Amino acid sequence: MDKKLEVRDGSVVLKVNPEFYPLDIIYSAAYVFLDKAYVLLDGDLKKEILVKLQPKQKQDLEKLGGEFLNELINYADYKHRAAQTKTIREYLLQRALFTNDPSIIPDDDEEVDYNEILNELEEDDEELDDPEGIAVPWEEKYGQKDEKKD
Amino acid sequence: MKKKxxxxxxxxxxxxxxxxxxxxxxxxxxxxxxxxxxFGIELLQKEPLEEPLKEEFSNYVLGLMKNENII
Structure with missing residues (x-):
């Protein structure tokens, strides 16, 4: 296995496989490191991307390189999870917007799916346990007493 | 003295x-x-600086690319 981390001339050079870590992930990780290191990107976009890190203050170079590799994994995982939860995030946003303006729901086949989800959410709300009787609206609990006073 | x-x-x-x-x-x-x-770039430093100009410049470009959603 090739060494992916090479220390030379006060800097550390990382060889990153773009098949594992696409360029957007490398940019995101690089951006995090701008405060503590000088970052230079080079190499081949399809074969091997080189990330040169030169610390701004004296620092263990191998450790710095290792931290960058960890950051790559962090962003790769974030991207993966973001893709996985994309649909549910869209539903939640749709739900939030629907609360304010029902007219934004499109009149196409998708509407059926959204309605099903909204119904499920409402059913969940109805099924809430309230053994202490806390979930009573203020008007129901105190409204009539006030009327009698008048 | 200007440094190239x-x-x-x-x-x-x-x-x-x-x-x-x-x-x-x-x-x-x-x-x-x-x-x-x-993108060969020539930098002609006007005054002595505490930070290395070349490295600061390349970092700055990366920062701009991120901030302006180019990447």
């Missing part, structure tokens, strides 16, 4: 628009010119 420095930013990773913006932003501390299509 050369830098190459790989065109596959760096955006020309961001480089041009960075050149404008660094105008007061250095005269910077793009030499060729491969």
């Amino acid at each position: 420095i050369k830098l190459v930013l790989n065109k596959n990773f760096y955006d020309k628009k961001a480089i041009s913006q960075a050149i404008k932003d660094f105008e007061h501390i250095a005269k910077i010119t793009i030499l060729d299509d491969e």
